[in-house]
Amino acid sequence: MKGANLKEYYRYKILSLLLGKYEASRSFQTGTPGKQRPQFAMARSPLAEDYFDEMDHRKREAIHAALDELASAGVVEVTWPRFQEGRRVEKVYLNFAAIPRAYELAGMEPLEQRMERMRHMLAPLSNHPWEWVRRWWVEVDGALAARRTAGLDLDDGEGYENLVRVLLALPGLEDSVPERIFSQRVLGDSKAFEQGVKKRLLSLLKSHGPEEYETDAEYLDSVGLTDNPKMVLAAGPFIFRAGSAVFDAGGLPGGLGLAVQTVRAMEITAVSAPWVLLVENLTSYHQVVQRFSLPGDEEGEGGGVQAAGLPAVMAVYTGGFPHRGVQLFLRRLQEYRENLAATARPPVYHWGDMDYGGIRIYEYIRRNFIPDLQPYLMDVDTYSRYLHAGIPFGDEYAARLRRLLDDDVYCTWRPLIQEMLKHRRWVEQEGITDFENPPAF
DNA sequence: AGATTATCCTTCTACGTTGT
DNA sequence: ACAACGTAGAAGGATAATCT
Structure with a gap:
């Protein structure tokens, strides 16, 4: 030099x-x-x-x-x-x-100028249709006006420009759209979303979003994005109509997978099973389908429990927090039930993990889709029987559980939560195997 | 007017939180 | 589980205020 x-x-x-x-x-x-x-x-x-x-x-x-x-x-x-x-x-x-x-x-470039540029860039969010986006904007815009950076990377103008485009486009999505296709459509580049926007959108959803979920995929689904289109898995004797065609799922031993478009177009016309069971985890869903929905099946599984004679069930796989397709299916189910007299409605049960997420998923479904939902094998008695297989959790997890105790939404769960806090263990749904007995109706 | 005290401001350090 | 980042509190310096 x-x-x-x-x-x-x-x-x-x-x-x-x-x-x-x-x-x-x-x-x-x-x-x-x-x-x-x-x-x-x-x-x-x-x-x-x-x-x-x-x-x-x-x-x-x-x-x-x-x-x-x-x-x-x-x-x-x-x-x-x-x-x-x-x-x-x-x-x-x-x-x-x-x-x-x-x-x-x-x-x-003077910091003040860079801040003003950023404010200008984010300004379109001020009248965003979603409340939580506006709330974030008010926070950030206020911080910038007060000359504070508020955790924004002022050097990444392009990144925030894309974030704004994405946020403005999301409310217009109908069904779940694959990320790449959305990225191509909104940003003109199929990789741009994943590379420059996804992380910021996720942290935004986690800090300001209207609902707390378990996984990133669930957060993205909540705003209409998926990595790939997902099917809705359901099984058991129920009949639905799509257009002029009528289908009886009861005739399919392993149940069926329905595309979101199908669910959108369908109407459930009959549920002949005496009860409906929503299942959180896939392994358990398959077990339920195998044991309940094949009355009279002679094969069993290698000396397993005799399945014959069990009353049928209509089973629906929710896969953690239900994605948009499942949500739509639950609406269809509820539409069918609401057309019946209250006493004639098949009861709907939900079976998930006895853990923080499982309890929240249950309440999420009850709040948003099935007001008279009931828990299945999610109670103090079942917990105590399977405690030996329970998985220990730490302080941070316990603190989150304890927060549920203060929330009235979860008041019916207090005995179970207290038991979980006492033993510091949560119980996985997959470990529970004695689910042959349907609840007494 | 000089010196001492008080106050303000930066910088250092530790701690907590968040993201990988 | 670890690193990085950001924030909050303490300490050190500098300026301002006050007193003798």
């Missing part, structure tokens, strides 16, 4: 160091210069190593040259230890009046 270049290099280093301190200082926050100027002591600055390099004096000379120039332009003030004038720099101060000039010389 030649002398002049070295000087410019240090000029930038010095100015960006001082401006960085300025941007973090109260003087910037309040917008009015405080009593103390941004400053650094040379000996303990990032420049110290170069400044005190005994092997290469050109570095110190270049730093002095840069400081001389800045000082005579009135941008900075340099102090020297007594009797060392011009020999060893003590401290460097940035003059408030020269801050615009300092930005110019450093080739940096």
Whole structure:
């Protein structure tokens, strides 16, 4: 590096160091210069190593040259230890009046301008149809107006531009759309969503979203995005109509998978099973289908429980928090039930893990789809019988569980939650095998 | 006017939280 | 589980205020 270049290099280093301190200082926050100027002591600055390099004096000379120039332009003030004038720099101060000039010389964009640009970029969200997006916008816009960064990466303008586009496009989605297709449609690039927006959208959903979920996929599904279209799995004797065609699922020993479009178009016309069971986990769903929905099946499974004679059940796989397709199916089911007299409705039970997520999934379905939902094998008695197979959990998990105790929505779960807190274990649905007995109706 | 005290501000350090 | 980041509190310095 030649002398002049070295000087410019240090000029930038010095100015960006001082401006960085300025941007973090109260003087910037309040917008009015405080009593103390941004400053650094040379000996303990990032420049110290170069400044005190005994092997290469050109570095110190270049730093002095840069400081001389800045000082005579009135941008900075340099102090020297007594009797060392011009020999060893003590401290460097940035003059408030020269801050615009300092930005110019450093080739940096003033933080205030970058913040204003960001506000302008996010402004379209101010009248977003979703309340939680507006709430986030109010927070962020307020922070920027108050000259605080609020966790935004001000250097990633493009990223936030795409985030805004995505947020504006999401409310228009009908069914779940595959990420890549959505990305292509909204951002013009099938990878752009995954690379630049997904992470921010997820953290936004987790911090401000209307509902807490277990997995990223569930969060994305809640706004209409999936990695791949998902089927709705259901089994047992029920009849539905799609267009003019009528289907009887009872004739299919393993049940069926319904595409979201089918669910949208269908109407459930009859449920001949005496009860309906929603199942959280896939393994358990398959077991339920095998044991309940094949009355008279002689094969069994390798000496397993004799299945013959069990009353049939209509089973629906929810897969954790139900995705949009399942939600639509549950609405169809509820539409059918509401057309019947209250006493004629087949009762709907839900069976999931006895853990934080399982309890919340149950209440989520009850709140949003099936008001008279009942739990199946999710109670203190079953918990105690399977405690030996329970999985231990830690303090943080216990704290989350304890929060449910304070929430009235979960009041019926208090005995179970208290039992779980006492033993510090949760019980997996898959471990429970004695589910042959349907509840007494 | 000089010195001492008070106050304000930056910087350092530790802690908690969040993301990988 | 670990690292990185951000925040909050403590300490050190500098300026301002007050007293003698």
